[in-house]
Amino acid sequence: MIHDSIIRDRLVTGDKTAADVTRDIARPILNKPSTSWKIGFSLSIVFLGIFVASLFYTLWTGIGVWNINKSVMWGWDITNFVFWVGIGHAGTLISAVLLLFRQKWRMSINRSAEAMTIFAVVCAAMFPVFHMGRVWVGYWALPLPNGFGSLWVNFNSPLLWDVFAISTYFSVSLLFWYIGLIPDIATIRDKVKGKTEKAIYGFFSMGWTGSTRTWARYELVSLILAGLSTPLVLSVHTIVSTDFATSVIPGWHTTIFPPYFVAGAIFSGFGMVATLLVVARKVMNYENYITIGHLDAMTKIIMVTGSIVGIAYLTEFFIAWYSGVEYEQYAFTNRAFGPYWWAYWSMMSCNLIAPQVFWFRWARTTPWFIFIMSIVVNVGMWFERFVIIVTSLHRDYLPSSWVMYAGSLTEIGLFLGTFGIFFTCFFLFAKFLPVINMAEVKSILRNRE
């Protein structure tokens, strides 16, 4: 028998009805853009301009404008790639894994997290694509017939696995997101007044009527997609980690990388979700939908995954010592006490130490503090990738090729520019599509068990 839960807090507060949910969540779409939206969007466009300018300069002059013409040949570029791919993991985790675990609190945040995934993967893809240098022959990475034999792609290479993993992840995430959006696009279709708007939303709503037959199959398809996406999300960052782990570079050649990268990805992804949602709930008046309870749950995940990542850092150190391999030992001593010590300790402080503050309830339930901590987490996770890539590459086996590395202005511009891509997409999403899954939220208004 269905009854109101007496042990769980309401997931949506404010005694909302289904009509209230539509009205509240569709408000930004149906009304003219707010001033805060205009300011945020303009700022994003400025950063997008920085990306375009940096990319134009790179393509016009050549990849030599990046400071990677040395043994640190992955530099900021692959650091940024792994950083963005990692951020792209929380969306699928929230949608898929939490769906399988029947965590209903995900319903208020899954839509924006999935959108974030897609935009983050777009940002991530920019880096390896342009790192190729001759980007116009980028299609060589695909298994296409060609005039060299045909000399096909190398299926033993983790870099090729990346091509398949990232493109599959992007496509399946987009599909999952779109299927989830169809009922809400139909709701918007039936609310907008303009003829053109009605036609556009009508086109994408695919004639959705809300039939029970369709809902039953829709729920099944979502469940199966969640079942597929869960191993997919684990495989993607596992494969990204094998870009490093299958090499023989000290500091990279470790079997701990796959789980450590996956935990780090979830950690950084939740960091970015928290950054976006703490702001969005305030600016868009969604406090009744993204409640303190949601922030509490997210910060708990941040704390757990941060601790997993922290244990991985310590395990790496232990194994380096315990293995007796002097190159490994040197690589790790150099990380912590070499010329890049500041990056290593920034990483440790931001990822391992700082999230422990979430043991305290106050820290988990104070939005402005969570916002600051989410930025700390993101900074820490960028440093993690920087530490892994730069500290292992700048001290080669040959001391003659030892170098120091710092990103050039173009590299920095490209990185800042990807925030422009990300936030431009996110602001457009917030203006034209419902940021919260209306249909799912309506189904949990009654707090049933």
Add this chain to the structure above:
Amino acid sequence: MGILDKNLSLRNRNKMLVGVWEDEDSLVAATSELVHNGVKIHDVYTPYPVHGLDRIIGVRRSKLARVAFFCAMTGFTLVTTMIWYMYVHDWPMNIGNKPVRFTPSWAPVMFEGTVLCTAFGMAFFFFWRNRLVHGIKNELLDDRQTDDRSIITVELTDNTDQNSILETMKKHNPVELREFHNGVQTTI
């Protein structure tokens, strides 16, 4: 049985009773009682998924899981064949003199290809079965059926006792009752 669920279209319906509700509990109660009384319900439209309603109106369990499995097997076969053809048959690649044959290093691409085919194959069948097509004409019975209103539709034939159905519906506080005749609705 074709893939497309023909029950979903309203185009060929001559006469139907349309009950509109705003309260989920009343809707479920009305549906249950109608089914209990032997009334064949054409469909129930809701703005959000109401669990259990599909079983009440007798929607059979979907075969989408089987379709997904079929798509997975197809994807797995296609991708494995592709790798074998490119890597073993057409242009064996000599890397460190390692033997050119199936190796675990194929697994990531095989896995990703399988997932890709499964997801898109299943989604395609889902869209087809549910008459979800870009640009299709919307067949709505109420402007608010995707917002906050739920609708029960019962197809009327010569043998249907319209009055008893109306009585049952009225017992559960509908917002509105209408008759649907050749695409036109009139309030009862």
